[in-house]
Amino acid sequence: MLKVAVIMGSDSDLGVVSDAIKTLKEFGVPTQARVISAHRTPAEAAQFATSARENGFGVVIAAAGKAAHLAGVLAAYTTLPVIGLPIKSSTLDGLDSLLSTVQMPSGVPVATVAIDGAKNAALLAVQILAVSDEALAQKLDAYKAEMRAGVAEKDKKLQKEVNDI
Ligand code: RP5
Numbered sequence: 001m002l003k004v005a006v007i008m009g010s011d012s013d014l015g016v017v018s019d020a021i022k023t024l025k026e027f028g029v030p031t032q033a034r035v036i037s038a039h040r041t042p043a044e045a046a047q048f049a050t051s052a053r054e055n056g057f058g059v060v061i062a063a064a065g066k067a068a069h070l071a072g073v074l075a076a077y078t079t080l081p082v083i084g085l086p087i088k089s090s091t092l093d094g095l096d097s098l099l100s101t102v103q104m105p106s107g108v109p110v111a112t113v114a115i116d117g118a119k120n121a122a123l124l125a126v127q128i129l130a131v132s133d134e135a136l137a138q139k140l141d142a143y144k145a146e147m148r149a150g151v152a153e154k155d156k157k158l159q160k161e162v163n164d165i
Contacts, residue, residue, distance in 0.1 A: 001133065002058025003030040004125045007048070007074065009037045009064035013087050016116050017063045020085065023122035027139055029129065032057075038064065038073040045070065049077035059125040062110075063118070065089025068097040071110045081128050084112040085121040 062071035063085035071084030084101035088094030094115035102112040130136040
């Protein structure tokens with residue numbers, strides 16, 4: 001199976017990013033996590049992205065905060081799908097990270113999830129790999145069925161609580 005790269009701009013992002021790593025592991029997707037910074041280690045960022053496809057990766061998740069250029073820089077150097085994960089790490093509540101990640105110029109897309117949306121970043125990566133992986137697609141079906149059952153259970157509980165008001 002193709003691997004998912006989870007790149008974070010700093011180890012201080014791991015608290016949020018660990019949810020993505022956990023979700024990828026739950027789906028049995030081989031994952032490699034790295035700290036690579038668009039600003040502090042730009043040559044490494046370029047090198048990683050340039051060789052990501054030949055190194056067996058299928059999707060890149062890029063998590064960064066503040067002036068979050070990591071996803072965009074990685075996307076500049078690869079044709080693999082890049083998922084941007086804006087991290088809420090500054091006094092601007094993550095809006096800076098969101099806009100820096102999502103507002104890519106035409107020609108270089110980054111699929112950006114919500115601020116701190118680590119779980120969705122992982123699920124989107126799994127969904128991309130599942131386009132050509134039937135076993136993974138079945139795991140996603142099971143995940144959705146479990147989610148539906150969870151909501152149905154909450155709805156049932158709510159009916160009882162509303163009756164008791
Ligand atoms: C970004 O700056 C990182 O992704 C992190 O979210 C933020 C702060 O980094 P540190 O100063 O904690 O290393 O590049």
